[in-house]
Amino acid sequence: MCACDVSKVFPPSLQQLNDAQVNVMHVPATSKNAADEKVKQSLRRFSDQYPAPATVLLITGDMNFAPDLTFLKHRKKHRVILIHNRQARPALLNCADERHQFDDLLARLPDVRQQESRGGDRLCCHLRLTGLPSGGAGRKSKVVNEIQKLVYNCGGRVERVNLTAGDAIIVFPSPGNAARAKHRLHHVVICGSQTFVQFHYKTGQRSRPSRLSSSGAATHATPRKVLYDLAIRHAKVESVSVYCQSDGSLVGTISVPTLYDSQALIAEMHRAVVGTKRIMLAYARTDRPDPYKIRTQVIRLLNDVPSGQLPLVKFMELYEQRFHNTVSIADLFRMRETVTVVDSSSGRVIQLNPMLKTQDHVSFTSRRHRRLGGLDDPSVLPNSDVALEELERVVRHLLETHDGLLHLSSLLDCDVSD
Known part of the structure; x- marks a missing residue:
């Protein structure tokens, strides 16, 4: 199982977890350790339901899980397998019977991010934190330490701090880590000052476009400008379009450079009140059928x-x-x-x-025969075991004798009648 806030996870990642038969448990990100507590609760339930011999596999590098793993190993006599990151402490590793480093397990697998970058797309791995307090060298050191504590779990590193301008640049090993850290740093208070965070795009950086669909947009004048002004606060916006549906409500589409910008907008704008309307944000699927x-x-x-x-x-x-x-x-x-x-x-x-509703349901069935309807349940297609060559001969014959038009549900009846 996996515990996370699904509203802040990219749909492709959720689909991959679903394809891998992983149960995803939604935990709203209302507190810092909400997901951790849900995982610990599941571990305790597992140990009560499945006595030894049993095996528990946990993917984490968080030291807070050490007591739970010790309990499972020594009190419940479970075999504990730990998959951890490079920063995991020895005290956590000693709680497991078997240990594997996450990066080593993935070393032989293809890197999807590299495949995307070959196509010319470079996703954003930098965040810009603004609103930092001003001060001298002593204050700068304290600010850097506080920021580093907040981004440590996401693999972040403070690249530079300029207290005169009141901003800092933080670099991450991947765009996914940067997106996770952006949510964690949203309106965080550092040294008494409330800060603001946004993706930082270096000169020449390009990304694959992504689109969001917004419903319930405000019906005031210039709704497109209202939606644009709201979105530009949280991410780069390439274009905004608004159109009216048949029921009179407005729907807007926001195009942003990356999927990570899309995730940031959903986190910030979903269910936000604009004027007298509450807007709903969702990923706009480009592969949706007509x-x-x-x-x-x-x-x-x-x-x-x-x-x-x-x-x-x-x-x-x-x-x-x-x-x-x-x-x-x-x-x-x-x-x-x-x-x-x-x-x-x-x-x-x-x-x-x-x-x-069609006036006469049997009008779909062949008019050439008096025995109409055929199937007890017309919504179920006919099922017959026949060789492909024989099926081709039968279908060709029936189409020729029925003026080239034959409903699929009457295929068997027409064949028997002929």
Whole structure:
């Protein structure tokens, strides 16, 4: 399992964890050690549920886990495997039966970041901290120490501090580390002064564009400028566009240089109040299917059901089987003029708008035969085991005898009738 605030994790990373069969536990980042406490709780539950002999594998370099690993090793007699970073202390390493360094395990794997950089994209690994207090050499040393404590766990290093200008530049080993540290440094107080943090792009640095979609934008004058002014405070903004939906609400799209900027904007702007509206921010998928295509597929599927309605779970399953794609609940709720999702005693049900229901359900079935309908459940496609050559011959023959048009659900009945 993995404990983290999923709203601050890149969707590709979440997808990779899901593909690896890792249970991701959402822990809101309301306190510093919230995720650590959730992991410790899971370790204790595991030790109670699975007595020795059992094995626990933990990926961490945090010294705070030493007491828990000692308890598992000596009291519960579990075998403890620790995967740690280079900064892990010997006291933590001695709590494990088996130890492996994280970087060594990944040494032979391809570096995705290097592959991206070959394409000409260089992602940001620097942060600029502003609002630092002014002072002499003594104050500068204290400021550097406080910043270093905050960014140590993210692998950060203070590159330079200029108390005259009130800013500091921090460098990180990867863009991901920089993005994590940016959230940690948000409005942090250093030596009595509240600071502000943003990505620092050096001259000539280029990044792959990323897009965000914002819904519920304020309906005041010049909403595009309002959205731009809000976004530019937290990240570089390449462009902002706003358009009106069919229901009259406004939707905006913000283009930023990198995925890490996207993550920063979501962390800062999601559910923020602009004027009298609360805006919702989400990653805009560029690979989304055409909404009109989804709508057509939904209508086709529900039209194949005599009642025009299906249990929502059954509908999702049939949609995936027929169209080899998935449709989200959010997509269905956006089709208010097409379908309605209602609660019933047996669960949620999706209903097709009666105005879109085909008058005669059997009109999809071949008119050439009197035996219509064929399948007990028209929403399920026919299933038959036949050689490919035989299937080709049958389909060609049926298309020729049915004027080139034949509904798939009536294929078996027409073949039997012929």
